[in-house]
Amino acid sequence: MASSTSSVITLHINGEKFTLPVDHRTTLLDALRERLTLTGTKKGCDQGQCGACTVLLDGRRAVACLQLAVAAEGREVTTIEGLAEGDRLHPVQQAFLELDGYQCGYCTPGQICSAIGVLREHAEGRPSAVTDDIRPEAGPPPLTAEEIRERMSGNLCRCGAYVAIVEAVTRAAADGATESEEAVA
Amino acid sequence: MTTATTTETATRAPSVGTARTRVEGVEKVTGAARYAGEIPFAGLAHGWLVLSTVARGRISALDTDAVLAMPGVLAVLDHRNAPRLNTDFPSMLGMRPDATCAVFQHDRVPHLGWPVALVVAETSEQAREAAESLVVHYEPEPHDTDFTSGRPDAYPLDGFMPAVTEKGDIDAELAASAVVVDAEYTTPEEHHNPMEPHAATAHWDDGRLEVVDSNQGATWVVGDLANLFSLDPAAVRVRSEHVGGGFGSKGVRAHQVAAVMAARELGRPVRVVMTRRQMFTLAGHRSPTVQRIRLGADADGRLRALEHRALSHTSTVYEFVEPSAGVARVMYDADAHRTENRVVRLDVPSPTFMRAPGEAPGSFALESALDELAVECGLDPVELRLRNDAVRGPVSGLPFAGRRLADCFREGARRFGWAGRDPRPGVRRDGRWLLGTGTAAASFPAGAAPSTATVTAHPDGDFTVRIAAADIGTGARTALTLVSADALGVAPERVRVRIGDSAFGPAMIAGGSMGTRSWSWAVKAAAEELRERLALGADVPAEGITVRSDTTAAIGALAAAERHSFGAQFAEVAVDVTTGEVRVRRMLGIFAAGRIVNPLTARNQLLGGMIWAISMALHEEALRDRASGGLVGADLAGYHVATHADVPRIEADWIEDPDPDDPVGIKGIGEIGIVGAVAAVANAVWHATGTRHRRLPISPDRVLAAGAPDA
Missing domain, CATH: 3.10.20.30 (Beta-grasp domain)
Structure with a gap:
């Protein structure tokens, strides 16, 4: 072939x-x-x-x-x-579902994969354009809504579900999505 | 089973009004939800549209032989071999179909990006390469895409409302006014850009046509396709289960028609998907507008004269008017009141409905002018609007079926912290940022259109609801589940709602903020009748008991009234006049928009509208190049929509406002979020900087050109 x-x-x-x-x-x-x-x-x-x-x-x-x-x-x-393990959703998926982090759903898979990448990049201490202290020894900056928005800005949502998406990513981070993401990767 | 149903109802709390996650939510977050371009078909062939590279002229030749010899190429359809279509029929929404969807019928090219051929091949890669290799020869003619306010060939056009309304003597009232505002506002060409590109797969089977599509109304598409191809509507089925956004752009378009032609020609399923760039000429757009507003008021702000004149463009093949002046017919009365919508025909693609058609650009102009009037009168902008709150329809004279605009302003002002606002512009600083706040009023028509639905009771106590509704992201499927559950007196978990299939019978489209209301009406009627039958103790056979509803008569019997949702929008912005950057820091919208069926999805949808307003105020602008007649940067890098980083933690909320004449109390919330919010942002930019931006978007170059505040 x-x-x-x-x-x-x-x-x-x-x-x-x-x-x-x-x-x-x-x-x-x-x-x-x-x-x-x-x-x-x-x-x-x-x-x-x-x-x-x-x-x-x-x-x-x-x-x-x-x-x-x-x-x-x-x-x-x-x-x-x-991402899901059988019927058990990944914490990021679960947060999108519960907090309505979508409307039409078409950008959603990309938003969710991107959010998982964001949480990992953040855990590794990678800075973003809105990070105040970018010295390597400074460690991960606080994962504020502003940090999430900046890091997620490559994922457009034309329905305008951004507010709920940021809420979902914030909750997933708090629920320890980073650890389970490492298991996936 | 039926006995259990009736017993349960006595104690059940209503589901309408409770926050529910979407019934298709797990499918959407796991990637299992399949959209139109994703349904597998055996023997599928791929079509790729070829668009014109001139803005006006004739096709003189197409070198199809070379392309037909390329690997995998199955067919090339163009005006020489395509079947003839019937375009002389009224479409579902009462208008003729946009001629743009009647592809390959003649050799004329009316705009750049007009479909001239479809190349079909075994794989999408082969189709794309062949389409891009197809040489098309044109006899170009001079084109005219010049949209300006002084066009002598502009003319009034009715569309969905009369072009002109007039009472009193505008000039006399202006002359008698203590304060006059006379200003011109412009908004650019804007594009819907739903995240899912338009996609359709057509399949013929024994004379029957099936189309898997992404649309805002299966009834609409099935009717137009049947008419275009002169088919018995019963022989056509359109399915559209998940729709990745629409915003007005997903009706009948070139891709469905081309796919149907090719599938019949080849005798196998054919899929045609628009590219993102093709969407900029094939999917419709919002026309640019030029709007002139003249306001005259007494010193206390009471309006004596209100004139709103709006100009938009349309194509040479289709008449569509962006009715921007319509919003003035609802919002404010004056002794002399004149509104006018005009169009000019240019060599551009056909515009169409785009989220809050008319109201979105119209409210930017009118609510900016009100802000200017407040400044001239030395009045607080909220107070000015309260003083001019209309009691009856300014043009119709009809009573309002609910108008809680003043309550929205009072609640919004309280929550936003509006009281004590320093009206002076350009005096608040936060480091490099100038800060300002702005407000504006919002309204959008609350309508319902006839629909049919069926509800089936199954022997196990579950129910199936079928209606040709479309969930384009609104949460309609979930809302209808809640409405059905209440009407049946059962838990939502026992109701399965099936939508997006023309086989379910005629129903309203997802549009005009009328979808959920229209469908809920039909679903509730069928469910209540079924519940009555079950209460009589009927045995439910294996095939179930099905009741069908049709709301045509009930909706036709509605008394004439001014029926609208209302809202008050507030925004705070920060402006850096040395970089030109404008950042929205917070927004609040308070709405009186009927009964809210599902607070979780409703909040999201209202916020989505407000985010569209941020986008329209600051980012969106399709630039048309006069030389080529086409757009510059027709993609998501060249056409900016709001991203995550542009959107702060904004809030939307509502006050009680059930529609008195709707069975569920719904008014509709799909569009009102954007209305007025653009002006609220622009008015906040004035408050921050002292510069009145009357031209959208308020982009960095325009902020820079305006300079720093005089102070």
């Missing part, structure tokens, strides 16, 4: 292996949605401007529309479908 325009690749997604032939032009986003029926990852703009296709690549946030599927070989891909 391999040719000058296609290759057989193996993707590691949500702890499972998928081997499939792909057109070299196929993005990770289209491989997930069109080839593997993992349609939870959404296509909002297909050019890296909206964040709807945010997944975790080796535990870090990435937009799947700007990633070729062939380049994702050997990396651990976590999508929205890989």
Whole structure:
């Protein structure tokens, strides 16, 4: 099946292996949605401007529309479908559900994956543009609403559910979502 | 079973009014909810639209042979081989369909980004490459996209309301006024940009057409498709279970029609999805507006003259008017009162409904002018509005079916801390920031439209509600569950609401803030009749007992009245005049908007409207390039919408205001959140800086150009 325009690749997604032939032009986003029926990852703009296709690549946030599927070989891909453990939702998912952190739901998988990435980046002490003290020894800044908003700003929500999303991320952080996220990654 | 149902009701507390998480919530947070472009079909082919690269002219040739020879390409549809469509019919909303959806019918190009062909291939990559390779030759003609206030070819257009209303002598009253405000306000072209791009999959099976779609009303789409293709409506089914936002843009559009054509041509399912960039010419938009307001008042602020004239654009293929002057017909009376909506036809894509059509730009102009009048009169802006609170419809003379605007202002002012506000502009500082507060009034029509619904009782005591409603993010599915549960006298857990399927019978669209009210009316009628039947002790057979409702007669019998929601908007902003940055620090909206069915989702939706207002006031602007006739930066990097970082912890709340004539008391909350809030932000910018921004958005360049306060 391999040719000058296609290759057989193996993707590691949500702890499972998928081997499939792909057109070299196929993005990770289209491989997930069109080839593997993992349609939870959404296509909002297909050019890296909206964040709807945010997944975790080796535990870090990435937009799947700007990633070729062939380049994702050997990396651990976590999508929205890989967060819950059976019927038990990830704490970030649970907080979005309870606090109504969405409306139409289309940006939601990206918001949730992004929030999980944010909590991990914050726990690692990574500063943001609104962090006052960015010295490495300063450690993680307080995870204020302002910090969350700044770090989540790559994820657009046109319905305007931002207030509830920030409330949900705040609650998930307080509920220790970071620890369980590490288990996922 | 039925006995249990009736016994239970005696003690059950109402579900309407209680906060409930969304019934489809788990599906949405786990990625299990499938949207239109995500439903699998065996043998699916992918269509990719090719859009014109000139703003006006004719297609002289299409080099389709080269494209048909490309790998995986199955067909190219264009005006030479596409089936003829019928476009001469009234659409569901009483208007003719936008000719933009009648694709490939002729060789004329009326705007840049007009659909000229559909390329269909085995994979989306093949379709995209072939579509981008298709060479189209044009005979271009000079185009005119110049939207200015002085257009001699502008004309009044009715749309959903009369173009012009007039009473008294405006000039005489202005001459007799102690204080006059005469100003022009402009708003730019704006785009809906729901997060889910428009997507449709069409499939023909034995003469029957099925379309899986993302729309705001299955009834609307099924009717238009049946008419366009001259089909028996019973042979067409449209499903639209989850919809990733609409805001007015998701009706019948080029992609559904192209998909239906291609699916019939190829005899297999065809999916067509708009790209984000294509949405900027195919999905509709809000027209730019130029609005002239003239207010005349006595020294105490009482209005003697109110004139609101609005101009918007439309395309050369479709008449749509953005009725910005309509809001003045509800908000304020005056001895002389004149309003007028006009349009000018340009070589641009067709505009359409966009969240609070008319009210959103209209209230920016009118409520900014009221703020200017308050300054001129030396009156507090809240007090000015209270003094001019209308008792009857200023134009209709009809009584209001509830108008608690003054109560909204009093409650809002109390909670916002408005009392004691220093009216002087440009005098409050917080470091590099100048601070200011602003307020404005809001209103939006409260309507209902005929709908049908069925409710089925099952032998196990559960119920299924079926209605062709659409949940575009409003929480309609959950709201209808609560309404049904109360009408049946059972717990919401025993009711399953199924929506988004034309097979369920005609129903109102999710639009005009009328969806939940219209659907609730129908659902409640069917549920109550079913409950009565069950109370008689009927045995429920295996197939259940189904009752069907139709609210046409009941809604037709509503007495004439001015029916609206109202609200008071408050905003505080910080402005850095050395960088031009404007930050909203807090906002509060207090609404009198009928019975609130689900406080959890209602708050979210009202806040969403207010966030649209932040976005409209400060960010959104589609810039049209005069030379090409197209937009500059037609994507989400070039067209800015509010992000997380733009939105502080804003608040929305409401006061009791059940609609006296609605069975559930609903008025509708989908749009009122944006109304007035844009002006509240702009008025706060004036209070912070002393500069009156009459042109949206209040972007950094405009703030910089205005300079620092004189003080």
